[in-house]
Amino acid sequence: MKPYIWDPWTTARTDPDRSAVIADGERYSFGELTAHADALARGLRGLGIPDGAVVSTDIPTGPVFFALALTALRHGFGLFPIDGQLLELPLGRALLTSVAAALHITAEQRANGPALPCPVLTEAELTARAAGATLPATPPAAGRLVFATSGTTGLPQAVARTRPRRPYRGVAVVERYGAGADRGPHLMANPTYHLGTLGPALYALQAGSTVVVQRSWSPGAFVELADRHRADSAMLSPDRLTDLVEAGQAPRHRFRVVFHGGAACPPAVKRAAIGLFGPVLHEYYGTSQGVITEIGTAQWLDRPGSVGRPLPGIHIEITKDGRPLPAGETGAIDIRLRAVDRDVPDADDVLRTGDVGHLDGEGYLFVVGRAESPREIRTARLEHDIRLLPGVTDAAVLDGADDEPVCFVEHGRGDTFEDPVPAIEATASELDLPLPRIVLAASGSLPRTPSGKLKRASLAALARSTPRATE
Structure with a gap:
């Protein structure tokens, strides 16, 4: 058509x-x-x-x-x-x-x-x-x-x-x-x-x-x-x-x-x-x-x-410290807007999304998460990898007390869910992050915004008060 x-x-x-x-x-x-x-x-x-x-x-x-x-x-x-x-x-x-x-x-x-x-x-x-x-x-x-x-x-x-x-x-x-x-x-x-x-x-x-x-x-x-x-x-x-x-x-x-x-x-x-x-x-x-x-x-x-x-008309650029990165490397996701989307028609506006990710060789975007500092990028990568585990339906990783990562993991009720703790701890070690606390929850039980996103501001308070789940 x-x-x-x-x-x-x-x-x-x-x-x-x-x-x-x-x-x-x-x-x-x-x-x-x-x-x-x-x-x-x-x-x-x-x-x-x-x-x-x-x-x-x-x-x-x-x-x-x-x-x-x-x-x-x-x-x-x-x-x-x-x-x-x-x-x-x-x-x-x-x-x-x-x-x-x-x-x-x-x-x-x-x-x-x-x-x-x-x-x-x-x-x-x-x-x-x-x-x-x-x-x-x-x-x-x-x-x-x-x-x-x-x-x-x-x-x-x-x-x-x-x-x-x-x-x-x-x-x-x-x-x-x-x-x-x-x-x-x-x-x-x-x-x-x-x-x-x-x-x-x-x-x-x-x-x-x-x-x-x-x-x-x-x-x-x-x-x-x-x-x-x-x-x-x-x-x-x-x-x-x-x-x-x-x-x-x-x-x-x-x-x-x-x-x-x-x-x-x-x-x-x-x-x-x-x-x-x-x-x-x-x-x-x-x-x-x-x-x-x-x-x-x-x-x-x-x-x-x-x-x-x-x-x-939209151009995506993956950058680190202001310089473009080649395909496959993870960095900040910056967007150059179309002329129709710019407040000033002739401006070369760049939208800083606050997200990190990478492009493959054909220009397809993979989003890892929201991050700015190197530590935040590693934390976002841990969160991204948790979502790839069998049976996981959502995840959020935040810093708790003493910069200890706290992993909130929602999981389904089916047979595909496996204990994610060993995989999460192994990934955290590979990313040079401290051993995380892991909080498991059934799908739909963690706080969310009206649009369906995990509400990180509320989870941050839980991260500071929730005891270690792996002890």
Whole structure:
């Protein structure tokens, strides 16, 4: 199929009654979704919210949330989705200040909560302001999304994606992404607060697919929704992929593509998922600014553990002390962005990811972990190698008291799990690291962020208080 440009307003003109977003008992057609997006835009203009300003929202994932996302993209605003519980904390309110939020949009008026650093309106109040307001005759430059980092290693920080310099046009519909007006729905089973989880769903919606939202996670409910709606695509964070693998559950209706990303996925889990779903897994690696690499199932099976090659126009460089390293050597992963992703068009922007890894001879990227110092690189390598052990479903290695490594190891409940202690101690010795403490835990029992990553900030406290498990 030759790629083509598509957008929800085109779907609304050609098939206005086609379902756009379904969440529990809520449903919007494409006609209703785009009409609501335009009304929200008029409401923002009627309030005098300037072009390019950032608005935040804690509206739950569903039809109204996606209408607001389309409002931002088409009508030239920034949208910052934030968990409502975070707004009760000083951190959440500080994030709104850091993005200079001009307005916070909520589903229901907040009562008795802390004051926010910007005006607050309900979605209904904002829509009511649309009466008599008009939109600019000349379309503005497209809007953008703003996300907070996951906060796995510390406090979350807001990251604004580069605003496009041209009006909104939609997305390029590409066969490998399994979306389009002639495709079945996309099943969204993760929160909206991160690009990795929202991105595939928002892409599918713009391409013409229905988005079905699973608000309460369980493997059984995921399978039931996929079969009921005959979903053609889905996004799963690695922890939820692990849940499905351990439950041995897959829909009878086969997906065209299952996206995963946002955290490292142990090769054993991914192989099991390929056996469960078929050769349809599509992995991506990126930051809160955007996707950097992607890899399909066939390419991954040839290079297990790789996160793929960079997207067109993106250049990956592996460096040490500022100098490029040859293929196969591990160093810092630096990204030279495409011109379209640069805040200053002519700048040669370099994105320091904070991750370390290496490229093979064909340009495929292998990510080891997050690190800066030589000691941190060895610790990241230990964590990476632990994920390769049979039965391991996730791992995190942190420094405990007296710089002693503490290895948190999640494992499945199947027969493939073997005692990892001898292998971990041997690897630590090879990497010239002290003998580690090893904390074993069942899959899904360690603290995680809403996007499915192990929450290192919480694990750091456990590392300082957990007794040695190997004594």
